[in-house]
Amino acid sequence: MGGTISVHRVRAALRGADRLGVDTVPLLQRARIPPLLLGDDNARVSAAQFAELVRELHRATDDEFLGLGPAPSRRGTFAMMCHTVIGCPDLGSALRRAVRFYGLFPDGPRLGLETAAEGYGGRAELRYSVLDQPPEDPDHFLSESLVVIWHRLSSWVVGRRIPLLWAEFAYPPPPHREEYERLFGCPCRFDAARTRAAMDADWLAAPVVRDEAALRRLLHAAPADLLSRRAWDTTVAEQVRHTLLNALRDGTRLPELPRVAAALAVSPATLRRRLAAEGTTFQQTKDAVRREVALASLGDGERIAELAARLGFSEDTAFHRAFRRWTGTTPGAYRSRG
Template identity: 65%
Template sequence: MGRTTVGVHHVQAALGGALRLGIDTVPLLQCAGISPLLLGDELARVPPEQFARLVRALHRATRDEFLGLGAAPSRPGTFAMMCHACVGCRDLGAALERAVRFYGLFPHGPDLALDRLAGAGPAGEAVFAVRGDLWGLAEGRFLAECVLIVWHRLASWLIGHRIPLRWARFDCPAPPYAGEYGAMFGCPVTFGAGRGFGAAAGFDARWLAAPPVRDEAALAELLRSAPAGLLSRREYGTTVAEQVRRDLARALRAGRPARLPGVAQLAARLAVSPATLRRRLAAEGTSYRRLRDQVRREAAVSSLAEGREPIAELAERLGFSEDTAFHRAFRRWTGTTPGAYRLHGQQS
């Protein structure tokens, strides 16, 4: 999400609308290369490319850009027209305000808001919110997550820089997989905040003055895979956790066996002390060990899904001294063995 893999709980949530509409989801999973058997394993994960293919298949099957998860369908092409309305704006703030007004034209569209708050830095803080009660549906949290993720990545794409988020909040209880949200949003995430938002994210208001750098041709290229592609596109690497994750992933690709840099090496590259690096990672809700495990896990899941690399060679490439150590780690990450995971993928 290395590429960040997607937990099976998100796969299950994405399927919820289609299931309510009576659509057979097994062919959609198979089209995406996801074994239906994985849905029974709560620790299973899938590569982001497979998840994006599933979302595109659900768009086609439901004829709804909200996958049947909203109060009313969002017709195909709605997102594209919103993007066309925003791409020529004078700055990001005007583009986001236009997006809010655009979706406000639809009686059952998402209730979006952009607020500018005083304090929290010289320029103040901007808050993008998905308001209203999305939690009436079992998949409401997933829909709010998708809206925030797509908004954040689209806004970052418009100005050519990843916008660092200061925080994200969801007005719902923390799910069992709450620990994943820090990596998803690159910032501290809280639940049950009770501030009147369905979901919201805050960032430095200075970004609102940034001019869009994309034109209609670039937008046409983006829209070939959006909005589904925005759920799996890479970030811009500006948070400390993303920089560490990027360096670890690069080390995995550089040699066999992998020699992953330690905290001291990573801190030197970032021109900070090891203690400062640990403190900054903690402020972003993560740690060196957690990021190292994530990078190894993503590489393992992606390789096993592709099905070509022998498991022993994969274990060596990831830097495990013994196959048994890799098997123990993979079971801890996913609840199953590498061989069983590969077998599930071959049965999709």
């Protein structure tokens, strides 16, 4: 299911806007998410659709916390925090400065940062925590989003994918608990004392490699894209994803591995080896792009036969089988809900 977002998270993201009396149907439509999809517990949307919905919610609520906190966080707060940390020498000092930054706001999130000399796996850990569970956020979307964003921003800052060792949550397991390990990429526990996640403490010394120009590119789409994309310019899989999407934007069919390898100036064997080191394959990355583009393009009204050909399926029936595997429904049914 990589590359798609559960409808549970879509509904949770809308909760604050609903509480504020915002009409969310136009927001869903602008994000190309059929509103009727919210009634299907098995439905999923693409990462691009979800990121666009979060941007729409930011604008509609004028709140980076989407109406899910005790007080709004004005748009631009996250960007200013990023500007304060980009000049730090290493990840440890950047995270400590970020915690101090949000601590300046009385109604801001209370974030914790600690190191443990001996963690669950017997090694030193860096643990970062969300210390509040505001009643305005009954689905815990805000607290989980803060964990996700801090982890993915940390990876972006050092230019490498940082694996999480574990994550735990200060509430009972929800009905969709199987989503959590896909979202966080690590073992997940519930009914914990607080919501937090851990990484190897050695990452504290990792140098900050991003500059102001790179930050401007990140902020063009963040924090919404940090929520929807597991990697941000830190993995070979992400470079492959960009290459595939660019080919589709140029109006060509989805390229195969040799052409993608040539675009990345490596041999096909080297590309396979580097993807394997990241725990994925070219086919898995290609399928994730297919899912994302299929969901978005059906929302735009593209003909199913044309879409199947553009995504490299040999026949319509193969596309129908793949789409049902991804979403639990057919392309025609998905589009009709819009």
